[in-house]
Amino acid sequence: MLTKEDxxxxxxxxxxxxxxxEKKGLAKDLDAVLxxxxxxxxxxxxxxxxxRVGELRNVMREDADAYPGGEWSEAILAxxxxxxxxxxKVGQIF
Amino acid sequence: MTIDPSTLTITEAHRALRAKEYSAxxxxxxxxxxxxxxxxxxxxxxxxFEDVIESADLADRMLADGSAxxxxxxxxxxKDIMLIKGKISAAGSKVLMNHRAVYDGTVVGKLKSAGAVIxxxxxxxxxxxxxSSETCAYGPVKNPIDPSRVPGGSSGGSAAxxxxxxxxxxxxxxxxxxxxxxxxxxxxxxxxxxxxxVSRYGLMAMASSLDQIGPLAxxxxxxxxxxxxxxxxxxxxxxxxxxxxxxxxxxxxxERLTIGIPESFVAMDGIDPDVRENFRATIEKLKQAGHKVxxxxxxxxxxxxxxxxxxxxAEVSANLxxxxxxxxxxxxxxxxxxEVYMRxxxxxxxxxxxxxxxxxxxxxxxxYYDAYYNKAVAVRRMxxxxxxxxxxxxxxxxxxxxxxxxxxxxxxxxxxxxxxLEDIFTVPANIAGIPGISVPSGVVSxxxxxxxxxxxxxxxxFCEDILFAIGKEVxxxxx
Numbered sequence: 175m176l177t178k179e180d181x182x183x184x185x186x187x188x189x190x191x192x193x194x195x196e197k198k199g200l201a202k203d204l205d206a207v208l209x210x211x212x213x214x215x216x217x218x219x220x221x222x223x224x225x226r227v228g229e230l231r232n233v234m235r236e237d238a239d240a241y242p243g244g245e246w247s248e249a250i251l252a253x254x255x256x257x258x259x260x261x262x263k264v265g266q267i268f
Numbered sequence: 269m270t271i272d273p274s275t276l277t278i279t280e281a282h283r284a285l286r287a288k289e290y291s292a293x294x295x296x297x298x299x300x301x302x303x304x305x306x307x308x309x310x311x312x313x314x315x316x317f318e319d320v321i322e323s324a325d326l327a328d329r330m331l332a333d334g335s336a337x338x339x340x341x342x343x344x345x346x347k348d349i350m351l352i353k354g355k356i357s358a359a360g361s362k363v364l365m366n367h368r369a370v371y372d373g374t375v376v377g378k379l380k381s382a383g384a385v386i387x388x389x390x391x392x393x394x395x396x397x398x399x400s401s402e403t404c405a406y407g408p409v410k411n412p413i414d415p416s417r418v419p420g421g422s423s424g425g426s427a428a429x430x431x432x433x434x435x436x437x438x439x440x441x442x443x444x445x446x447x448x449x450x451x452x453x454x455x456x457x458x459x460x461x462x463x464x465x466v467s468r469y470g471l472m473a474m475a476s477s478l479d480q481i482g483p484l485a486x487x488x489x490x491x492x493x494x495x496x497x498x499x500x501x502x503x504x505x506x507x508x509x510x511x512x513x514x515x516x517x518x519x520x521x522x523e524r525l526t527i528g529i530p531e532s533f534v535a536m537d538g539i540d541p542d543v544r545e546n547f548r549a550t551i552e553k554l555k556q557a558g559h560k561v562x563x564x565x566x567x568x569x570x571x572x573x574x575x576x577x578x579x580x581x582a583e584v585s586a587n588l589x590x591x592x593x594x595x596x597x598x599x600x601x602x603x604x605x606x607e608v609y610m611r612x613x614x615x616x617x618x619x620x621x622x623x624x625x626x627x628x629x630x631x632x633x634x635x636y637y638d639a640y641y642n643k644a645v646a647v648r649r650m651x652x653x654x655x656x657x658x659x660x661x662x663x664x665x666x667x668x669x670x671x672x673x674x675x676x677x678x679x680x681x682x683x684x685x686x687x688x689l690e691d692i693f694t695v696p697a698n699i700a701g702i703p704g705i706s707v708p709s710g711v712v713s714x715x716x717x718x719x720x721x722x723x724x725x726x727x728x729x730f731c732e733d734i735l736f737a738i739g740k741e742v743x744x745x746x747x
Contacts (some may be wrong), residue, residue, distance in 0.1 A: 178551055181626070188585060188629045189592070189606075190622055191614035201286035205684050211574040211631075215639055219646035233506040249370040262595055265603045 292341025303434030340383030373470020392424030420450030445694025454723025467502030585628025
């Protein structure tokens with residue numbers, strides 16, 4: 175069973191504020207899904223569980239001028255909530 | 269000549285455009301009018317574009333100079349999760365309500381150069397997370413067959429647009445059934461191609477090891493036309509499979525196909541009896557048409573849904589980390605950076621998105637990683653190997669597409685787990701990266717309304733041709 179503290183810890187890791195009244199509902203929802211998905215733990219699988227999803231292969235390109243400077247800057251910055259002199263603007267970090 | 273968008277197919281429209289029975293402009297105007305009339309009730313579209321006549325004029329020039337392909341002048345809808353340069357691309361989320369696409373996604377570029385007319389962006393569950401299109405920030409989509417019911421999801425707007433005659437075809441994205449399930453519930457055809465068959469450049473990522481773009485249309489032939497237009501290798505998507513790669517094996521074309529049924533899976537509790545009866549009747553007709561039907565053993569298949577609801581949220585929690593209120597999207601102001609993150613994400617994301625991000629964070633966190641994520645990856649491999657073994661004996665595997673016909677709005681939204689069970693038959697294709705198609709297989713009766721249901725076929729990687737062949741057989745035996 176997930177506790178209120180568990181939800182707070184997950185919310186911090188995921189960078190999402192969760193209100194007090196929402197914590198209980200989330201714990202209940204997540205418990206129900208986790209109870210369902212834990213059936214996988216009962217399945218016997220081969221010991222080799224190196225996560226391998228899809229086929230892995232390198233995709234390379236010539237190390238040349240793939241991204242000419244400034245070509246997209248204006249269009250990209252047009253979507254930014256806060257910007258200044260061609261930069262994204264953020265608040266205090268520490 | 270009158271144009272009836274509710275019955276018109278891409279194939280027939282193409283013939284008529286070629287024969288100059290009407291122009292691309294006239295066709296576009298007719299379909300757009302239909303979309304505008306139906307949209308206030310159905311809400312299939314988030315936005316119908318203003319500049320569609322320009323695209324239609326371009327298509328008319330292609331038709332005049334002989335450079336027109338199958339899609340020239342064909343009005344289509346595109347799910348609000350694929351980038352269309354200069355247009356808002358919101359993925360059904362409050363987070364991206366003001367986000368304007370900087371470039372065309374590869375599939376959008378391909379549609380445009382084929383001369384297709386993109387009428388608008390279709391509504392969807394927020395970030396493609398849902399099976400009912402009720403979590404859309406632009407409001408819920410209704411099923412055109414019965415507006416008190418959901419169209420399915422997450423590509424519910426694309427399916428509804430086609431079903432209401434507001435587009436001759438549409439693109440959706442399918443992570444666990446999001447093209448096939450709404451196609452079944454709205455009575456249209458939907459294809460999830462092989463993983464890597466269609467470029468995802470310009471598709472907003474939900475779960476990257478599962479996502480695939482796929483077409484929806486009224487017939488299998490139309491679906492095939494759209495698929496051929498969007499498929500192919502793209503250097504801009506590293507998961508797109510190069511032409512000539514060994515995995516691109518072609519299935520042999522044969523008149524009589526061998527159809528495998530995972531009997532114990534289809535007999536599971538929770539499947540609507542009418543849906544099961546419709547499925548049996550469809551298979552019986554295919555048998556009478558000369559196809560061979562046999563039972564196949566896929567013992568791990570019922571675990572696919574549990575595997576999906578571990579892997580998908582894990583990938584969601586990573587992919588949706590980008591929505592932080594800094595570079596684009598919803599941003600809640602604060603002079604402290606951490607508070608911008610915490611508040612923007614709390615207020616921007618809807619309930620289901622937050623639920624899945626937290627669930628994904630849980631299954632990836634220290635102490636649970638091996639028990640959930642790694643175990644799910646191992647079971648995923650088991651399921652894939654079982655399927656590949658079965659495809660050495662049969663051409664296709666078949667199941668109903670969904671466990672029940674379209675449900676009522678509000679019926680499942682409060683209980684996430686019941687909603688998740690909608691994906692039980694569609695999820696295995698995403699888990700194994702194989703193609704799957706849903707074809708209308710008739711109707712079941714509910715409260716004096718006939719609701720459509722679909723039959724699903726799965727094939728080995730890059731064997732879409734076999735799916736089109738069997739899909740056309742279903743259309744033929746049901747006609």
